[in-house]
Amino acid sequence: MDDNSMTSQQPAICPICSNGLRNQKIVSRPNAPVLQNVTLSDRAKALAFPTGRLEFVRCDQCGFVWNEAFDPDLIHYDSGYNNDVSSSAYYRAHLEEMADNILAAVPQGEEIHYVEIGCGDGEFLRLVVERAKGRCVSAVGFDPSYNSSKPLPQRARIHPTIFSPETCALVPEETNIVCSRHTIEHIADVQMFARSLSSLITNRERKLFIETPDMDWILDHVAFQDFFYEHCALYTPRAIATLLAQYGMTAKTRPVYFGQYMWTEATLAEASPADGSPAAPSQLPAANPELADAYRQTSERSLHKWHEFIKDRSAAGPIALWGGASKGVTFALLIQSLAGQEPCLDCVIDLNEAKQSCFLPVTGLPIVSPETARQRQISTIIVMNPNYLDEIRDMVERMDWPARIVALNE
Template sequence: MRKCPLCLSANNVAIVERARVPVLQNVIVRTRAEALEFPTGRLSICGCQRCGFVWNDDFDPAAIDYGATYNNSVQASGVYLAHQAAMVDRVLKEKGDLHYLEIGCGEGEFIDALEKTGRLKTAIGFDPAFHGNYAFGPHITIFREYFDADSAVKVPDTINTVCSRHTIEHVPDPRAFVAEIAKFVKERKVRLLMETPDVTWILRRAAFEDFFYEHCSLYSPRSIQYLLAEFGLKCTVDLVYDGQYMWIEASPADNPPLPVAVTDFADGVAAGLAQALENWRAEIDRLRERGPLAIWGAASKGVTFALLLEGIDYAIDLNVQKQGGFLPVSAVPVVGPEAARHAGVSTIVVMNPIYETEIRSKVEEMGWNALVISLRAEAPGTSF
């Protein structure tokens, strides 16, 4: 185990080991054969006892290709759109025109949401996975590349807000990534906004399905504060999205204090994750006695859940681009709700509990007599 990539401490602990996981989860895989042969990597999740950072010690950046098949859109969910709208409001809480830079903008969904408010005057986005699905006007430019010192020269002086949502967790070298952004933020004297998963939420719930290859770097509120402070940024952290994500607002500061080091990882964290997985294996075996079983959610949580547990017949997803395909490695078919109902699915396991109410309403609206349960705060029989 190497030193912590964030604070460089050698006081680390092993959390999760998996020998063969797909290197990408949010992809469109069109054939079962392609799914079974999908590229894999090793997961060695470690945690730093000094700063609370969590990372995959066996992550290989060369294995990642955010190419034409990458698709992590959740724009079909009303619950997610409500969250997105709430984050748009946070970006716009300061008065005046918005001149915006987004690092890791994906397909530009968030930029499009900002545009619809009428407050966005100019925007620049950087993301190698951008496919050009939006017809943006001339005041919005998206570059299909990573943001670094060379690309920073493409950003006009008018920019007053820098944002990076759900990007830093994909970056294996957090110090280099934040160093580039902090340099830009301090030179331009602008604010920095970030959103990323809270690893504390994952650990407290023994959420074994939330560790996967793409997310090679996971943060707690303390570790993200530590990282930003190292590079001259003070920040506040709010929990959003039912506590699953952190919303971070940062600005330049002279010698911001580093958070006090406190151990984040109890002795039983690895055992608790393993026990939660075993409990769900028993639960799936029991539920399959009712008939065909589907998970709802063909994104990262669903890909991981289907990989670790046998007996998943279908993965349901509202993203029509994923329907008709297969989950990588497990080769579980991805279908829409109607197709799952037609196939006789009698049990639905909701991958993200935040969507449970929305999914129950959809199932009832369809007249579908299926049992709907979710990955609750604790797996059945778990005391962790």
């Protein structure tokens, strides 16, 4: 799975800070599905789903991690893309907290003009408008996969297109909030994206919010299932601050969602920074080499331990994963490649109704509702995201379902 011995032929240059010294490959895999959050109702098509290579390199300076083998032409975010996780109460609470954080950035009594880059089906945009209680005068979203039939709030509009220097003109002049959640990690051309974002931050009243996975959390928790094709660019607080500083912005970043994500707030840099301004990127912690070494030494072992656990637990009955999104797709694929032909995982449980009765790309595992999994007599559930463990335990208990529940990265 993850190659410990590999060294690049050519030194890899960090696309953010230009460092080319001591950058190391940390993950190498041959056959990652090019998309994880897809609804595939035909099992044969799921099994034959296109794959690409993962060759993740980590910058020794800013800690940025990127897939050197990424080919953007393999990815099409069309209307079959579905990453809706809002059926979870835990996730819903996270979304509400982030929406309130954005609203608090505009002084009470002032109008809010909101723009969201990569807004998916508009779930978060709707939530911001709803929680603004009339203060949000305009809301504009951009997303090429948008095709929701759900009505939008008044004065909200979503453009089904990618956000680029060409589409910048569709952003209203009054805009004071620009938000981009879980989009920057999908963009390989990091400089182009930062340039486009910065073209919107034209005065100090406009604030930019970015939510993205925290690379160091992934390494620290040996979350090998968090490396996949769609996420071609994984940031640390220093990496994102360095990138935004190159376009005249200062950024403050803090951990959210139990540390798995980081939340960055950026504004136009002041000519002479006042006390309390964010630290210069070079003052933020540099990449810790021990973190990458520890990851490379333990990730293979951890995957083998999970495979052994699954083999042992098979004696008690069928086994399901809980979570048919990126983590579940990747974990299933890695486990199945170790298991070969031996019986392994039975199905994947997901609360997203659009995914139920579909199949995971490449492994072709069926995605089912909790009720169906219970009928399949699942006796072990492996939870892909530890943040949902309590919620899932409660649900299973209410269903009077005597399954054993364990979680990754608990």
